[in-house]
Amino acid sequence: MQIRTREFVPRATFALHDPNLQRALANAAGGFIGKRAKAVAEVPEFEALREAARVRKDEILAELDLWLERYEERVRAVGGQVHWARDAEEARAIIRALCARAGAKTVAKGKSMVSEEIGLNEALATDGLEVIETDLGEYIVQLAKEPPSHIIAPAVHKTKEQVAELFAEHHGTTPEPTVPGLVTEAREQLRCQFFRTDVGITGANFLIAETGASVIVTNEGNGDLTQTLARVHIVTAGIEKVVPTLEDATLFLRLLARSATGQDSETYTTYSMGPRRADDPDGPQEYHVVLVDNGRSRMLGGPWREMLRCIRCGACMNHCPVYGAIGGHAYGWVYPGPMGSVLTPLFVGLDTAYDLPNACTLNGRCGEVCPVKIPLPDLIREVRHAQQRDGLHPPAEQRAKALWRRAAERPALYHGLERLAVRLLATLGQNGRIRRLPGLSAWTDARDLPAPAGRTFLELWHAKGRDQ
């Protein structure tokens, strides 16, 4: 996927003024937040579950290499193959080779953020393969030639009317702009496609080490079809997706469904394990798992380790006021919202994704809802610190910060400057406020600046001889 993180500010500004997007976002936010709150309220031990999940994920990450080896062994034992990809390029090369060997013409894909991360669709298209997205949201953005704007609801930025128009244009039909109408329409179009696919590529929500199974959850059942009807099934997953046991997966699945969509569990939870056996009624002839590192093992050893607990539920973006105002495309890459503000700079560069961690108020609601208790605001701040160490903050800001620091360490100077500023601002005030302040127009373009009275608290207090 093309990296457009440098365009954050213009794209965010545009998003703020896109009426369709604003309508879609308002609908979505209301739904996600309300449903999650209700689902969480139904489970009195939800907080205890979050804590258990945090602890368990950390334990697993501490022995990740061990669990990955165990997983690979089990996959082999049931007749599957595991491929290790150090980076996006290796991952693409492995999958392209597998498709070529299978003589594939058509590839069906279930939703997979890792496949977006490694730019798989573009690579397959270069090889002349037809890629059919089977997740409804992915299918919509594919028709619209857009990237997904949310990690669990890729087309959340579109209104029903926009989707109906898109279907009309591509299918030559006139679907009703209602959710059931559109789902039926997409289903009819996709059904027949499933039967012509050679290779099915899915993501994985979890990989279970004790059995070698991969688990995906969907609400449309497209995952099942993608992986059972094709001759070759390829699972792509980040290395952090492995969990030791089915019991572990169950804990995370409970949290995932409630946090993501407010369901007790998603409609379909699909387990897949190796190729078709002699007495299986269906299933693929070949079963491959591509385990993608792409910087993850580096994260394991650093200050961002906790980010590897992420189970990609999307709750942080659903509760983020900035995401709610601009949607996912403004973030310019695969991962939007709070989790993306940590991950994207680590994947594409602290410089290239400069704005993401900075365009955040640190209000903390994301961290409060994260099912695996990732301290997102702290990690976002940590990225800013790393940017500071690399000298990436704008030069004017760096100078201002350095001057401010020198003053703040010298009380006489600091208080003197404060007294001066306060007097100056007081003379500019009219009716208690300043309407325009050259030099601080970033503030006064949107708001008045309340004018101070002309004396600081410290000078008034000490003038009264109160103490010291």
Add this chain to the structure above:
Amino acid sequence: MPLPPDRAGTVGLFATCLMNAMRPNIGFAAAQLLEDAGWRVEVPREQTCCGQPAYNGGDEDAARALARRTIAQFEAFDALVAPSGSCLATLKHDYPRLLRDDPLWAGRAQALADKSWELLTFLHERGGAERIRSRFPHRVVYHDSCSGLRQLGIREAPRALLARVEGLTLIEAEDREVCCGFGGTFSVKYPALSERLAENKVQRLLATRAEVVLGGDLGCLLHLAGRLARICAPVRVYHTVEVLAGLADGPGIGQA
């Protein structure tokens, strides 16, 4: 009314940068509430900023330097109290973390964190609420600021204290846990985003038909008062402590 013995100490009042410059009345209100509760109040002359702008802006080094200064200024008091949840969150949560690896300062940072309080929580939990004698016959809506709400759990205290004010009617806004879009330097680094979040918040506040907006952090209040003034909304804005101390008889924030 005799005072309980645990309130015989001296409190260092932390004069937050914004309060010091933009709204001294909040400082006087804070001091009055603390004195009414039986504490001796001192305001160290040499205090400056807690360092939060540096910390959030990426400059850990500057934040550390300012943390050490603040600790040295305040560690002799029985308690540090500030009329701001945001600065307090920095003192309580970030100082120990920032100085964790500094053998000379780690213990001192934790000791100060342990006796640092946001003013409303201090009155609510350590006593003094019963001495609030103020009258404010208005319909008010209280804005929860994010740092106080999430890092310090300030939710009950302001509401409980405001319930003691004669004539005051508290109305709750919708989406009260949603950020107002101030975010410190965010407000000037990403003005268009900040404006949109402010507008969303202001509409929720106005929908309550309250006459007055109260809050516990001056940053958010300057931002909201500025936005309300810009759209000519007939609403007054005060810091909660001004109302509790009976010092909300003057013009509201951003008014004359």
